[in-house]
Amino acid sequence: MRCKRCGRDANVHIRAHNIALCAEDFLSFLERRVSETTRKYGLISKGQRALVCVSGGKDSLSLWYILNNIGIEADGFHIHLGIGAYSDKSLSKVEQMAERLARKVHVTFLQKTLGQGIAELAKRLKRQTCSLCGTLKRYLMNRVAIEKDYDVLVLGHNLDDEASALLGNILYWRKEYLWRKHISLEGIEGHLAKKVKPLFLISEREMASYAFLRGIDYVTDECPYAAGAKTLLYKELLNRVEEESPGTKIRFVMGYLAQAGRDGEKRERQFCKLCGYPSYAERCVVCRILERFGTGRPVAFEVYPRTG
Amino acid sequence: MRVKDLLAHLSLNREAVIVVVDGVLVTEDKTVREGEKVKIIRVVSGG
Numbered sequence: 258m259r260c261k262r263c264g265r266d267a268n269v270h271i272r273a274h275n276i277a278l279c280a281e282d283f284l285s286f287l288e289r290r291v292s293e294t295t296r297k298y299g300l301i302s303k304g305q306r307a308l309v310c311v312s313g314g315k316d317s318l319s320l321w322y323i324l325n326n327i328g329i330e331a332d333g334f335h336i337h338l339g340i341g342a343y344s345d346k347s348l349s350k351v352e353q354m355a356e357r358l359a360r361k362v363h364v365t366f367l368q369k370t371l372g373q374g375i376a377e378l379a380k381r382l383k384r385q386t387c388s389l390c391g392t393l394k395r396y397l398m399n400r401v402a403i404e405k406d407y408d409v410l411v412l413g414h415n416l417d418d419e420a421s422a423l424l425g426n427i428l429y430w431r432k433e434y435l436w437r438k439h440i441s442l443e444g445i446e447g448h449l450a451k452k453v454k455p456l457f458l459i460s461e462r463e464m465a466s467y468a469f470l471r472g473i474d475y476v477t478d479e480c481p482y483a484a485g486a487k488t489l490l491y492k493e494l495l496n497r498v499e500e501e502s503p504g505t506k507i508r509f510v511m512g513y514l515a516q517a518g519r520d521g522e523k524r525e526r527q528f529c530k531l532c533g534y535p536s537y538a539e540r541c542v543v544c545r546i547l548e549r550f551g552t553g554r555p556v557a558f559e560v561y562p563r564t565g
Numbered sequence: 566m567r568v569k570d571l572l573a574h575l576s577l578n579r580e581a582v583i584v585v586v587d588g589v590l591v592t593e594d595k596t597v598r599e600g601e602k603v604k605i606i607r608v609v610s611g612g
Contacts, residue, residue, distance in 0.1 A: 258592040258594050267592050268589070268590040268591065268592065269590065269592065270592040270593060270594075272579075277592055280590065314610060315608075315610070316610075417609070460580075461608045461609060461610070462580055462581070462582075462583060462608045464608070465583050465606060465608035466583050466590060469583060469585065469590055469606065470590060479610060479611055480611060483610075483611030486611045488611050489609065489611050492581075492609050493578070493581070493609070496578045496580040496581050496609070497578060499580045500578055500579055500580050
């Protein structure tokens with residue numbers, strides 16, 4: 258297969274876009290699409306302070322790299338979940354990227370604030386680990402953005418993440434979640450930071466190709482608690498359809514975006530009386546967890562790399 | 566053997582992996598020859 262742009266040997270074939278490209282042309286093709294998405298949907302405006310939430314996986318680390326490469330200077334935010342060697346390895350990949358980009362990353366450690374890791378905490382609260390992890394992440398992301406004065410939180414969800422979540426919400430008709438997914442979620446001054454997803458229309462396979470070609474060193478291990486998660490099943494199902502009919506995933510998600518814009522409802526928001534962040538109850542779940550398990554040490558965001 | 570056939574032989578979905586031959590990312594029409602080192606990288610993560 259030849260590169261459609263320059264005629265050299267192609268390295269990546271993107272069937273959904275019916276295009277084959279060499280390494281160099283693929284990298285600029287993908288970066289341009291992220292740049293166009295960012296502009297088209299008004300994700301990050303000029304002069305805004307952006308904070309990328311980085312897990313240490315391929316998507317968030319690549320996104321951090323891309324933004325800085327297309328002229329959007331962004332710092333990172335990482336949560337050390339206290340999952341043994343997996344969390345230590347994740348942090349080391351994040352630090353490595355911070356050094357490569359010469360940007361800082363804010364790091365918070367669950368162990369320090371709550372005296373235990375995510376799995377132990379989930380067990381004691383009798384909650385599913387992934388669900389509790391999501392709750393804590395949303396709270397901490399919001400908190401770091403507000404406290405450290407960032408204008409926008411940038412998330413690395415890709416097309417496959419969005420398509421699989423959408424499929425799950427439709428299969429079970431979870432109407433309460435169905436219309437909440439968007440490429441950009443507006444903030445509320447002092448309560449909620451704006452969240453954006455520049456990789457919304459880029460497939461997982463494209464992101465893995467990008468990470469490989471840029472030599473981005475990421476955590477390849479699966480989170481030990483994600484094993485068997487329904488997400489993986491939905492992704493597999495969607496990929497089977499995609500293999501037979503390329504472009505299905507992007508049409509599915511684009512169709513949703515068009516629909517969500519039309520049918521999405523404005524929700525009444527309530528805020529936690531203690532922290533002021535969105536909550537369904539008077540006090541949010543995390544404030545209640547902090548009250549029960551807090552070590553007395555404040556929620557801290559440490560800046561890495563430590564030197565320089 | 567072409568990469569495409571190799572993946573089919575291993576029952577791997579083309580959308581779920583990328584293939585590297587002797588350190589170079591390749592498309593599915595690439596023919597793999599004897600002695601070449603093939604690495605199949607899974608791209609799907611549970612998030």
